Amino acid sequence: MRMPTFAELDSDQRGIYTESPANRAVLVTGPPGTGKTVVAFHRALRLSKGGKPVTLLMFNNVLSKYADSVDIEHDITICNLHKWVDHWFRHAFKKRAPHKTRFDINWQAIGKTIRETTDISILHRLCWGHLIIDEGQDFPVSMYEAFMDLIDHPLLEEASRPTLTVFADENQTITENNSTLQEIRQTLDVGVRNKRYWRLFKNYRNTREISEFSTFYQLTGRSAAKAPDRGGMKPQVIMLPDHAAVAEHITNFVINNGQVEVGVLSFGKKGDVKNIYSELNKAKEEKKSKHTVQMYVNGPAKESIHHDAKYLKFGTPPSITVLHNKSSKGLEFDAVFIVNMHRDSRAFDASAQELIKDMYVVSSRARNTLFFDIVCFGDSLPQITRLLPSPESRLCGYTANTEWKSELREKLKHVPWSETEEMADQIRADTLADEILSLGDDAPLLLSSLIESSKKHMILKHGIKEYTSGLDKQNIVRLIKEIGCHRVEKDLMTTA
DNA sequence: CCAGATTTTACAATAGCCTA
DNA sequence: TAGGCTATTGTAAAATCTGG
Structure with a gap:
């Protein structure tokens, strides 16, 4: 993770770092790219100087690994929630946490247990010091209620009360298993006046061009971040004849740009991810380049190092990291190449909505440069082209490196862009x-x-x-x- | 032979017990 | 007391089927 120093933080980000209270609960919200993870880490660093243990909970293993790639020495525990809950509850009660179903922790039962606990030594074992949660909107309200039951437990003395800081995304998705910001605010009892509720507005991650491009895919636009000042190259859509050409394009980019962290985010299935990975290795051999090529795909960890997130290395450019688009949440790269779009079957039925959401996620992973490498078999544009912004929108540039590149403009005219819009x-x-x-x-x-x-x-x-x-x-x-x-x-x- | 539909398989992560 | 072992089970990927 690229970690800005305190001086590089913006004033609204710094406020959270310095002014928010170090007890009870604090909530920070903001749209993607506003630097929530960075501020979360800074807050963790600050709190860790107070002597109490600090735990930073991330959404999944790849993200934990990414957060831990920071080149600052720290004694913060970075973990995913499920693992942490297991240890936390077991440590205090000597048994596993109750579950409703296999993947669904019974927070109501945990809350009840905590309220009814009178044994002070158990309560002390429950006290976690400082807990910081990223992607807080993805967890149920009942979890926050249970946490507050402990934080405000009448039998605890002030000094040992644990604290909670929640970072949440403002792009609300309404499902059973997550919370709205309203609910989190109420449960944590946070307000702007007592400096317990903070909002981040400005996009720091992307260039203006990439931010505008990803907004095209943002289906709920009201929580879009304030546009960044930083300008750059427009996202580019490139038509290529085959997968080898895609790998060559990406490899050339790494060789020509020196110290860059490149993310290759693939649509399609696991096989498609592995395919582009091996093509990238081939291209690396051919050009005798020294950059890192790494991949993570979901799979049995003991079978292959590519199935275990702990082997991923972040923050050591030049590198190419190949991931399935589903694994890319929360990450960021200097340059992102989106590949294998044509392998996604969700082209134009009701599930295209899901595909568009994925497009929003993947395109906003890029800090400076964004490419869409599209493989065209034969001499026609693939159907998936219509899901991109039209040339008239001027959100991205179109080029082709195929036999028919001179006909690209003509072909683009026949794409039914309006259907997507x-x-x-x-x-x-x-x-x-x-x-x-x-x-x-x-x-x-x-x-x-x-x-x-x-x-x-x-x-x-x-x-x-x-x-x-x-x-x-x-x-x-x-x-x-x-x-x-x-x-x-x-x-x-x-x-x- | 293909694209989409359907079936089969494999995996992830816990409960609950066990052990060093 | 932390970690190992395994049955368990919903989900997602892979394999197979099917009709043109």
Whole structure:
């Protein structure tokens, strides 16, 4: 992990580091790229100087490994949540933590156990010192409730009370097993005034061009980060004849750019990841280059080092790290190459929504440079091309290095770009409608204010009553589409 | 022979017991 | 008391099937 010094942190990031209290709970939120992991690490460093143990919980093993690649000496324990919970609970109660199902920890039961515990030595064994959680939105509210039960336990003396700092992404996904920011705020009892609730706004990770590009795939746009100052090259889409050409492109980039950390993020299946990895090794041999080529794919750890995240090395350029797109959450690289897009079957049915979400994740992994290497068999553009931004959008450049490169412009004209844009718009409107409906009693109020704010708009032709009284989802979607998603997002921000 | 659908297989991670 | 062992089971990848 690239670790900026204290002086390099921005003022809003520094505030969290210096001003937030070192007891009870603190919550930090922000969209992707705002430096949550970096601030989390700085806070961990600071708290570790106080003598109590500090634990940093990451979402998965690859991410833990990445966070631990920092070149600062520290005595912070970096771990994933499941492993930590097992040790924590067992250490105190001498038995494993209760589970509802196999992968679902029973936090209600844990909370109850903690509240009912009167044995002070057990309570002391539960006290974790300082706990810092990254990607906090992916954990259930009941977990936070259980943690607060310990933090505020009446039998604990002030000095031994543990603390909790949660870093959460503002891109809300609403499923059963995770929490909304609202819920986390309430549970942790944090506020802006007592400096327990902080928000990060500015994107530090990406260049302006890459940030704009990834926003194209952001289906819920209202939590987009403030655009970065740093400019760079536009993302490039490159049409190539075969996989060997892709590997050569990537290898040349590494050789020509010296000290870079390159991420190769592959769509498709495990075999596709392995395939590009072996091509990259071949290209490295041919060009007699010294850079590192490493890969992680999900698999039995004892069978191959490629299945065990602990063999990954970050922060030692020049290097190429090959990962499946699913493993790339939370990571960042100087340059990212996205490959094997044509191998993804989710091209144009309902699951294209999932593919678009993945596109958002992978494209925002790049700090400076972003390439889409697309293999074209024969002389036509693959279907998947339509999921990229159109040339008119000017979000990315298109080039070809094939026999028919002179015909690229002509071929691009026939790609049905508008289908993708319509679909994305539909998904955005759908998501917004769901969000409005989830407001419950406040929904009619917001709807009428939406209609009010777009007075001049066509919407009045349909009559206000129909929308506010009906509250039918289809009507709301129609309303949102007529007003425009962007507008509704803005209104929703100010109202909420 | 292929693309999509369906079935089979393999894996991840815990519970609960055991052991050094 | 931490770690080993194994049955267990939902999920995801791989293998197989199928109809054109």
